[in-house]
Amino acid sequence: MIDNPYYSHEFHGDYELVSIGRLDLEEGGSIPDCELAIATFGTLNDARDNAILIPTWYSGTHQVWREIYIGEDHALDPTKYFIVCVNQIGNGLSTSPHNTGDASISMSRFPNVRIGDDVVAQERLLREHFGIERLALVVGGSMGAQQTYEWAVRFPDKVLRAAPIAGTAQNTPHDFLFTEALNEQIWSDARWNNGEYTSNKEVLDGLTRHAHLWGIMGFSTEFWKQEVWRALEFESKEEFLEGFLEPYFTAMDPNDLLAMAWKWQRGDVARHTGGDLAAALGRITAKTFVMPINEDMFFPVRDCAAEQALIAGSELRVIDDVLGHLGLFGVAPTYIPQIDDALRDLLAEEV
Numbered sequence: 001m002i003d004n005p006y007y008s009h010e011f012h013g014d015y016e017l018v019s020i021g022r023l024d025l026e027e028g029g030s031i032p033d034c035e036l037a038i039a040t041f042g043t044l045n046d047a048r049d050n051a052i053l054i055p056t057w058y059s060g061t062h063q064v065w066r067e068i069y070i071g072e073d074h075a076l077d078p079t080k081y082f083i084v085c086v087n088q089i090g091n092g093l094s095t096s097p098h099n100t101g102d103a104s105i106s107m108s109r110f111p112n113v114r115i116g117d118d119v120v121a122q123e124r125l126l127r128e129h130f131g132i133e134r135l136a137l138v139v140g141g142s143m144g145a146q147q148t149y150e151w152a153v154r155f156p157d158k159v160l161r162a163a164p165i166a167g168t169a170q171n172t173p174h175d176f177l178f179t180e181a182l183n184e185q186i187w188s189d190a191r192w193n194n195g196e197y198t199s200n201k202e203v204l205d206g207l208t209r210h211a212h213l214w215g216i217m218g219f220s221t222e223f224w225k226q227e228v229w230r231a232l233e234f235e236s237k238e239e240f241l242e243g244f245l246e247p248y249f250t251a252m253d254p255n256d257l258l259a260m261a262w263k264w265q266r267g268d269v270a271r272h273t274g275g276d277l278a279a280a281l282g283r284i285t286a287k288t289f290v291m292p293i294n295e296d297m298f299f300p301v302r303d304c305a306a307e308q309a310l311i312a313g314s315e316l317r318v319i320d321d322v323l324g325h326l327g328l329f330g331v332a333p334t335y336i337p338q339i340d341d342a343l344r345d346l347l348a349e350e351v
């Protein structure tokens with residue numbers, strides 16, 4: 001295992017590593033001993049019907065959910081629900097390129113993992129480790145939304161409610177291309193070869209370029225026009241990039257980011273129905289609130305609304321946030337109250 005202090009309890013708080021054994025993958029091959037990093041909040045009741053699952057987004061871990069979304073004053077209330085936050089495969093805490101022994105230094109030796117593989121692993125974890133057969137709610141943002149859709153389509157009888165936030169069930173061509181541009185910042189150094197680097201400087205240079213692209217698409221045009229970064233106590237947009245986005249991404253392992261990006265690009269529930277998205281979303285029986293962010297440049301409202309129209313009994317709940325996609329980090333004081341209102345309404349729905 002390569003030691004990266006970022007992927008530690010010091011940075012991410014308490015979590016448990018649980019082995020689910022051998023995980024055979026959609027693309028072929030397998031992970032011989034797949035470990036999932038999980039954090040739980042609250043108590044599972046005797047009926048085992050108060051469980052909520054939260055999958056993580058690209059680059060994110062359970063920590064953001066712990067700090068911002070979960071609490072007695074939130075809809076995700078651990079005094080009422082048993083909340084299981086599962087770090088996706090490849091995010092650096094669960095099984096990932098950088099922490100898998102001999103395979104750790106080379107992305108070429110880490111297998112391609114799909115969103116569906118994450119969900120199969122999560123279902124096994126919940127069933128075998130906790131005895132949970134049905135979920136009161138699956139909720140996730142961005143890549144977590146992709147996993148939420150996968151859950152609702154793949155295991156409709158196991159999901160009572162679903163809340164995909166700022167994400168789609170089928171990745172768009174534009175989103176694929178932008179994610180490829182993110183990857184290219186890591187690939188672009190001529191000395192990068194199959195996931196191996198000859199110096200830390202090459203790693204940092206690629207990740208710094210990667211962070212700058214997030215500044216372009218992760219935040220909205222209005223975020224920059226209105227100089228919202230001033231509310232975060234930065235004096236210039238350059239200082240914001242250097243003090244906020246660069247430290248966030250340069251702490252991470254590039255091959256972990258590439259593994260997650262590969263999944264993100266290929267997120268598509270329609271593969272279950274021969275490419276028919278309407279048929280795939282027609283499988284969903286969960287009460288579903290589709291929750292795009294109005295200034296999101298990755299997953300615009302129109303893309304999310306088009307999918308929502310294909311889900312029987314679903315509702316579109318648009319979240320107003322000038323930050324755009326990275327509003328998911330809950331920086332704006334008006335963001336979490338909107339999420340809480342929607343999730344409280346959804347959890348109150350009889351299903």
